[in-house]
Amino acid sequence: MSKKAVLGALAAAIALAYGGSTWWAGTKIKSVFDTALDELPKQTALVRVVDRSYEKGFFGAVSIVTIEIGCAAQTAQVPAIKPAEGDDEEDGESAAPFKPVRLTFRDTIRHGPLAGGTLAAATIDSELVLDVKSQAKAEQLFGKAKPLTAYTKVGFDGGYTSDLTVAPAKVTDEGKAQFIWQGAQARIEVNGARTQVHYDLTMPGLDVSDVRTGATMKMGKLTGKADMDSSAGWILATGKTEGRLESFEFAAPKGLGTAEGAEGKALPTVLLQNIDMLADASIKDGLYASTGTIKGAGKIGETKIDKFEMSSGGRRIHAAGYKKLADAWLKSSAINGCGKGGAKASQAAMQTLMDQLAPDLKAMAKYNPEMGLDKLLVEIGGKRGEISYTAGMVGVTDEDLQAPGMALLMKRGVLKANARLPMQWLEQIAATGAESGQTPPPEMVAGLVEQGEAMNFVKRDGTDITSQLEYSEGSLKINGKPLGGMGK
Incomplete structure (x- = not known):
């Protein structure tokens, strides 16, 4: 050749x-x-x-x-439209x-x-x-x-x-309001099996202002990234997500009055800075767990917030049962507000779904599910306040599952709540609220706290006031004592 x-x-x-x-x-x-x-x-x-x-x-x-x-x-x-006089009202609906x-x-x-x-x-x-x-x-x-x-x-x-x-977008209503958004960019990477997802997100900023009241809201640069596993479905996606908001500021020097020319009482300026947002979700042995945390620092009026942190989440959630409930919810047009009947029909559809999935919901209780606010912490001037609560089910047996839902909840439900606040904060709150008559004057706070101590509702721990609540095995305890034993 x-x-x-x-x-x-x-x-x-x-x-x-x-x-x-x-x-x-x-x-x-x-x-x-x-x-x-x-x-x-x-x-x-x-x-x-x-x-x-x-x-x-x-x-x-x-x-x-x-x-x-x-x-x-x-x-x-x-x-929902109010019918004209003489018309027949059909659950507040129009055609x-x-x-x-x-x-x-x-x-x-x-x-x-x-x-x-x-x-x-x-x-x-x-x-x-x-x-x-x-x-x-x-x-x-x-x-x-x-x-x-x-x-x-x-x-x-x-x-x-x-x-x-x-x-980027900009809207200006001359003499009334202005909206300026600096746009957004995102990169999304998905593997061939559609089970692994990575994304990076950037939003440079947002400014909104109301010329009439002088109210403004400003958001600084927002960035985020995530590595997720969606092999169990996007509702049960697992992995880590991170985000950071450089700043958030809200000011209303003339209040939020709505009447033309009206001015309300000035609201303190809120400034939050270096806000970190973290989320983590996982599935182990068929049980789903997730946590979300937001933390940062800032200022409200002249009060500097040295640190704030809030974490919440759920643990031991039966993944298959949760997915079944979520799928049914999303696929129901009635529950999502579609169809005749409005809110009443939506509530009825929701109740029907709950009745249909009652066996699945009860079965989820066997895995000791728990969710709640794990931590809400604020530090101001060297003082720290903290609140937390969790709710869940513990020790559910097959025999328990034969009982009605409320009976099961009362027998195996567990609720725990804790609070710790500096006495100084209570006095400052009272001083601020007393100006509008919403709280008793500061000089009465000490007496009210003493009454609470005598009834075992609160305890003193140095300069802090604490309280603990626990409901389990059908009984309620406050600060370790049954409710029936309060004040003894």
């Missing part, structure tokens, strides 16, 4: 291989789109795919999808339902293996599609910038990385 023939055969083989790879990439990407859009409405009753098209070519494709968020038109909850929101997205797809000049199964440019009316409204907020865009690189294993951008 001549050299020219060999080169020709090699070129043909390369072209065939590239063409085959491109065909494979195009087929795989379409399959990914189809699967994602088929699964989306199965997650919740409040999201639906109402229109979709996929025009596939050899080197690329264009997907246009319209989703609807809110109650479906045929089940939309109607607003016109709330309209759900529709969003249309266009995805411009380039097939690999060289997609848009990069080695990938595909690259996708996504944008929000607006009609003429919506475009005019969007330009009032975002100017000529596109409100939402995304660039996605899809790997050959099906994993992808998406870079999302929300444009």
Whole structure:
């Protein structure tokens, strides 16, 4: 075979291989789109795919999808309107339902293996599609910038990385209010099995002001990141999430009066700084646990807050039972406020769901579930106050599960609460509240505390006032004594 023939055969083989790879990439990407859009409405009753098209070519494709968020038109909850005199009232309902929101997205797809000049199964440019009316409204907020865009690189294993951008927005109502948002950026990385997710988020800042009252709210830079495992479903996603808000400030020098020209009493300026937010969730032996913590420092008026910290969470939550309850809740249009009957119908649907899942809820009690406020701590001027409480079930047996829910709760329910506050804070609170007549004067605080001590409601620990409450095995104790033994 001549050299020219060999080169020709090699070129043909390369072209065939590239063409085959491109065909494979195009087929795989379409399959990914189809699967994602088929699964989306199965997650919740409040999201639906109402229109979709996929025009596939050899080197690329264009997907246009319209989703609807809110109650479906045929089940939309109607607003409560007082009937006119002489009209029949039908549970405060009118004939016109709330309209759900529709969003249309266009995805411009380039097939690999060289997609848009990069080695990938595909690259996708996504944008929000607006009609003429919506475009005019969007330009009032975002100017000529596109409100939402995304660039996605899809790997050959099906994993992808998406870079999302929300444009900065500004709204000014001359002489009344102003809203300035500096936009947001996010990077999301998902593995091929759709079980591992990592994201990084940045929001540079937000400023809102009310010219009439002088009230302002300012948020500094917000950053966040997470590494999550969603193999058990997104409701039971596990892993760690971290966030940091540089500052938050709220000021209302003229109060929050709503009447034209009215001024209320000035509120103290609230300034919080270096706010860290942490969350952690895990599943072990089929039991779900999660904790969330927020901490930082700041100032309220002239009072400096050296430190504040709040942690809350749940432990030993039966994962399968929790997922079953959450799925049923999200998929019920009635519970989510859709359909005729308004709030009453929603409450009735919720009660029906609770009745249906009562056996599952009771079964969850066997695992000693617990949740609550693990810590609320504040430090001011070297003084520390702390409050906590937890509620749960302990020692539930199969025999206990035969009892009605309330009887089970009264027998096996456990509630613990603790409080520690500096006496000085109680006096300062009394002094502030006495000005408006909402609290007794400061000179009465000591006497009230002494009465509380005599009845065993509170105890003194140095300069602090403490109290402990515990309900377990059907009895209530305060500071270690049964309620019936108080004051003895």
